[in-house]
Amino acid sequence: MGIFDRKVLVVEDEPLIRGLIAANLEADGFVVRTASNAANARTVADDFDPDIAVLDIELGDGPTGVDLALILRHKHPEIALVFLTHIPEPRVVGIDNKSIPRNAAYLVKDRMADPGVLHDAIEAAVRDRVSKTFRDDKNLDHKLSSVSRSQLAVLQMVALGRSNHQIAQERGTTVRAVENLVKRAFDAAGIDAESNANPRVTAAREYIKIAGMPFGR
16 A cells, blocks of 8 residues: 555644644645544544544543554554654553553654654554654653652642642542652652742642643543
8 A cells, every 4th residue: 555545544632733743644645534532533433444543642531542542443453553642651641551552653742843753653553663763652761750650640639739638538548648649759750848849839830741731530
């Protein structure tokens, strides 16, 4: 199959970014359809039968891009998958890193400054030759890379503005246990709890900078 026969489904909840990705791929000769969420993407995929899916991970309320990837791979076993996201690795938003499907590429959006990188990642995914060059989630060099899953969950709640008492209620534990967990999370993220700045505000800013604004319940 030549490049001009290949059909790409782009799933991205931000309209401007979705349009830019689609325009770039169309300029490269791909046939492109877009969707803003998982439900819309499933409808489009049933009609479009894409060869490739370019997926954001966070798609607002509802299924994530990882959930959608697994659904698409089940219905279209040969589909090539490329995640294009601001998230350095899935676990910072509570998704198991191991849930990324086999031979999927994973690019952070900052790399879109290189106009050829998405095209090259698609080619690698189509050919089942995705190397570490196209697996940015395996490069764990970010401020939350040493933070455990439970600590990340607490930082997410802090970013949502939850108090220790509210976190304890949601986690079904004691306020004292939460205080200890928050302290360990701050230590792991390199946040100085003794500085003049409010450490909870600093923690929230660091989390949002890396993982984006978390969704509340």
